[in-house]
Amino acid sequence: MTGLAEGTGRAGANCTMRLLVFGQTGQVARELIRRVPQGVVVTALGRTEADLANPEACAAAIREARADAVINAAAWTAVDRAEAEEAAATVANGAAPTAMANAAAARGLPFLHISTDYVFDGAGSVPFRTDHPTGPLGAYGRSKLAGEEGVRAAAGVHLILRTSWVVSAHGANFVKTMLRLGRERESLSVVADQIGGPTPAAAIADALFVAARALCDGAVGGTHHFAGVPDTSWAEFARAIMVGAGVNCRIDDIPGSAYPTPARRPLNSRLDCTGLEAAFAIRRPDWQAGLTDILTELGAGA
Numbered sequence: 001m002t003g004l005a006e007g008t009g010r011a012g013a014n015c016t017m018r019l020l021v022f023g024q025t026g027q028v029a030r031e032l033i034r035r036v037p038q039g040v041v042v043t044a045l046g047r048t049e050a051d052l053a054n055p056e057a058c059a060a061a062i063r064e065a066r067a068d069a070v071i072n073a074a075a076w077t078a079v080d081r082a083e084a085e086e087a088a089a090t091v092a093n094g095a096a097p098t099a100m101a102n103a104a105a106a107r108g109l110p111f112l113h114i115s116t117d118y119v120f121d122g123a124g125s126v127p128f129r130t131d132h133p134t135g136p137l138g139a140y141g142r143s144k145l146a147g148e149e150g151v152r153a154a155a156g157v158h159l160i161l162r163t164s165w166v167v168s169a170h171g172a173n174f175v176k177t178m179l180r181l182g183r184e185r186e187s188l189s190v191v192a193d194q195i196g197g198p199t200p201a202a203a204i205a206d207a208l209f210v211a212a213r214a215l216c217d218g219a220v221g222g223t224h225h226f227a228g229v230p231d232t233s234w235a236e237f238a239r240a241i242m243v244g245a246g247v248n249c250r251i252d253d254i255p256g257s258a259y260p261t262p263a264r265r266p267l268n269s270r271l272d273c274t275g276l277e278a279a280f281a282i283r284r285p286d287w288q289a290g291l292t293d294i295l296t297e298l299g300a301g302a
Contacts, residue, residue: 017216019043019209020067022050022058022100023074027168028114031205032073040209043067052076052092055099062103069110069212072097079118079140080262086139093143098150105156110215112208117164117196117227119145122266125195127231129272130162130223138263148223159211159221161204161276164269165228165237167290168201169297174234178241179300182249192235192253196269197227200290207282214280224279225271228287237287244291245300 021044023029029044036042043065050061052074062070076082076092097113104111118141119134136142151158167175181188207226215221232240238251256265276282 017041017213018066018068019212020062020065020070021045022052022061022070022072025171026073026075026077027166027171027173027201028204028208029073030170031168031201032071032208035202035205035209037209050074052096053088055091055096058096059099059103062100062107062109067109068216069112070100070104071112071208071212072100073114073208075114076140076143079138082139082143083262086143089139089143090146093140094146094150097147098154101151101154101156101158104158105154108156110157110159110212110221111151111154112159112161112212112215113147113151114204115148115160115162116141116144117162117266117269117271119148119162120266120268122268124268125270126268127270127272128225128268130225130275137266140263152223157215157221159215160223161208161211162223162225162271163199163204163227164196164271165198166201166204167198167287167294169294170201174198174237175241175291175294176298178238179245179247179298182242182245182247185249187250187252188238189252189254189258190235190238191256191259191265192233193255194265194267194269195231195233197229197231197271197284198237198287198291199226199228200285200287200294202293203228203285203290207276207280210282211280219280222279224276225273226276226282227269227271227273227284228290229284231270232287240288240291241295244295
């Protein structure tokens with residue numbers, strides 16, 4: 001999709017918060033466009049208006065917009081391709097959000113930015129706190145960390161929301177891949193030693209709306225974590241998908257080492273999300289309920 005996309009909550013002309021969103025076709029961006037709550041107007045920019053490969057164009061869009069807050073829901077998400085194209089990934093995930101954050105800070109606009117568990121090294125089994133030292137394993141994580149650092153350095157009102165294992169009925173993601181493969185095969189081998197919280201894109205969108213409103217009303221931002229509950233493995237998540245969709249496909253557990261990829265994946269993607277609940281009363285979403293909604297939308301419910 002190119003061009004402007006707009007969403008308006010039910011309050012229509014009485015809307016009081018205008019959000020400028022970067023992204024239209026990504027999982028979270030699509031949910032932001034279609035889940036606009038009462039009292040909010042969303043203007044979403046596609047690549048034509050704000051290409052992440054051109055950070056200055058992104059900054060210019062903020063300088064020219066009628067907005068009360070800015071959400072960056074756009075990113076380079078091709079984790080494996082980033083290993084071969086780290087410079088391009090770093091422009092999209094590092095330089096572009098840095099330029100956005102600086103432009104937003106100059107106008108006094110809260111800036112909300114989505115980051116990732118990949119900024120950590122995945123060691124141990126304890127959920128990562130927001131203040132845990134970062135240590136990306138690969139290019140994608142380094143590029144996202146560069147974006148975080150740029151957003152903080154802009155020194156404006158901001159929220160960095162680290163999340164993990166994003167799923168929805170849109171685009172390419174684990175749920176849709178498992179459904180496709182599960183219908184084609186009798187069994188699938190799925191990694192069982194990577195643990196994290198699957199996070200519905202719809203829940204991320206709702207959390208961003210709540211946080212944006214709070215920041216516009218003077219709340220303190222910072223870096224927070226948001227991931228689905230309960231923590232699980234990719235293999236267990238795959239089993240839940242098959243059961244929920246009524247697909248008769250056996251899931252066999254394998255270690256990550258048996259499924260090598262260009263980019264290393266963190267074994268531990270658990271995130272401590274207590275700070276977000278304390279600051280904004282946003283609780284971790286139940287990914288099992290979110291999965292049911294996704295399967296229903298895909299027409300794949302059992």
